Amino acid sequence: NDKLAQRAATVCEEKIAxxxxxxxxxxxxxxxxxxxxxxxxMAEERVDFRKLVDELAxxxxxxxxxxxxxxxxxxxxxGGYGPCGRQLCCTIYAGDQQPVSIKMAKEQNLPxxxxxxSGLCGRLMCCLKYEQDTYKCFRQEAPARGTMVKTSCxxxxxxxxxxxxxxxxxNTGEGRQVEVSLDEIKQPREDQRKR
Numbered sequence: 001n002d003k004l005a006q007r008a009a010t011v012c013e014e015k016i017a018x019x020x021x022x023x024x025x026x027x028x029x030x031x032x033x034x035x036x037x038x039x040x041x042m043a044e045e046r047v048d049f050r051k052l053v054d055e056l057a058x059x060x061x062x063x064x065x066x067x068x069x070x071x072x073x074x075x076x077x078x079g080g081y082g083p084c085g086r087q088l089c090c091t092i093y094a095g096d097q098q099p100v101s102i103k104m105a106k107e108q109n110l111p112x113x114x115x116x117x118s119g120l121c122g123r124l125m126c127c128l129k130y131e132q133d134t135y136k137c138f139r140q141e142a143p144a145r146g147t148m149v150k151t152s153c154x155x156x157x158x159x160x161x162x163x164x165x166x167x168x169x170x171n172t173g174e175g176r177q178v179e180v181s182l183d184e185i186k187q188p189r190e191d192q193r194k195r
Contacts, residue, residue, distance in 0.1 A: 001030040008037050008060060015052055023047045026069055027077040036063040042074055075121035082119060082127070089126040090119075100124040108135050109161070138163045141182050151184045 009028040016023060023043040030037050037060060041047075049066055056064045069077070076090040086092075105117050105128055119125040138161065143149055147158050149170060159177065160169040167179045 001032070001034065004034070004060075005030045005037070008039070008056070011059060012039055012052070012056060015055055019052060021047055021049060021052065023049065026074045034062065036065055038065045038067060040067045040069045040073070040077060042069060042071070071121040072123055072126070075119065080120050082125065084127075088120065089130055090121075093126075093130060098129055100126060100129050104128040104132050107132070108163075135163055138166065138182075142168055143185065149180070149185045151180050153184075154178050154180070 005028045008030070009025060012028065013025050016025060022045070023041045025039060025041050027040040028037060029040075037056070039056075053064045053066065072090060075088060079091045080088050082088050100123070102112065102124065105112060105124065108128065108131065110117055110128075117125055117128070142161060143158050145158050145160065149156065149158055149168075151170070154170060154172045156170040156172040156178070158168045159171045162169060162179060165179065165181075167181045168185070170178050170180050172178060
């Protein structure tokens with residue numbers, strides 16, 4: 001099936017070029033029993049590929065199906081590695097329909113530079129939505145910035161969050177800043193929490 005899918009992709013790309021269709025083939029797949037070949041493609045606008053389907057059906061003597069996919073789907077199908085050095089989130093995690101928004105980037109204190117928060121597909125990185133719950137939970141547990149806190153080793157004001165470490169940065173006042181885990185902080189009075 002894999003060999004047939006590769007051969008079908010090559011033939012399909014040749015026919016797309018010959019027919020001068022404005023579409024880009026992203027993937028080809030042969031269903032388990034070989035009764036159908038599914039081609040995934042990208043196109044900016046509507047494409048009339050009826051002639052292409054007829055030619056492919058005659059060539060491979062099976063049902064042919066074309067599915068139009070978006071840029072996120074193409075990145076998921078092709079795969080690759082993100083700027084973090086890990087596999088693309090869309091290839092590892094099952095996709096859901098929750099959209100990724102610029103608000104998520106703001107809540108995660110990321111630079112709002114599109115070059116830094118865009119994935120290989122050119123859209124906002126999927127990992128923003130997967131990490132959103134972590135940031136929300138952290139903010140619910142952590143004292144607000146500007147809150148005075150006490151720990152066993154120091155006392156000072158919370159100046160920043162280190163979400164991935166589950167710590168806050170505390171300024172002790174003598175030009176010194178200390179990383180403190182949430183477990184070490186003695187809870188501030190309720191009126192000091194700026195929620």
